Amino acid sequence: MSRMLVDKDAIRALADILTETGLTEIEIAEADSRIRVARGSTVVQAAAPVAAAAPATGSVAEAAPAVANPEKHPGMVPSPMVGVVYLTPDPASPPFAQEGQTVSAGQTIMLIEAMKTFNQIKAPRSGVLTKFLVETGQPVEYSEPLAIIE
Incomplete structure (x- = not known):
């Protein structure tokens, strides 16, 4: 029977x-070993602002189906990496794109900062940017929906 050594410092x-970025889980794999650290309490905290934002006046019922499951929307733009979203090049500048604006394929629509590097997220197709699903300063995970382009 082999005994597994646990790298407590890596954990x-x-x-x-996880604490610094607000992510719910992270995993590293190296040769024969794999370490995955996850926590469930962050999921509850992340869900609270969405629930608090939902009770608005008027067309909440109309907006809910479009945002209810953005992963299945054909115009969904997924995050290519884990990081923090920025919708403007710097705090004093206007956003790269705005909801309702027509964007071209390859146009920068936001940045994701990962490991002190700002990565341009470009529109994968031309169309109307109908909805941002993230806000500036929000941590995102790989494949998380960022925006809808129709």
Whole structure:
């Protein structure tokens, strides 16, 4: 029977990354070993602002189906990486794109900061940017829906 060695320092470092970024889980794999650190309490906290934002006046029922399951929307733009979203190049500048604006394929619509590097997220297709599904400063995970382009 082989005994598995646990790298407690690596687990602590991954837990610190979860805390710093607000992510719900992180995993690293190296040769024969794999470490996955996850926490469920962040999911509840992330869901609270969405629920708090939902009770608005007027067309909440109309808007809910479009946002209810953005993963299945054919115009969904997924996050290519884990990081923090920025909708403007800097705090004093206007956004790269706005909801309702026509965007061209390859046009920068936002940035994702990952490991102190700002990565341009470009529109994968031309169309109307109908909805941003993220806000500036929001941490995102790989494949998380960022926007809808129709």
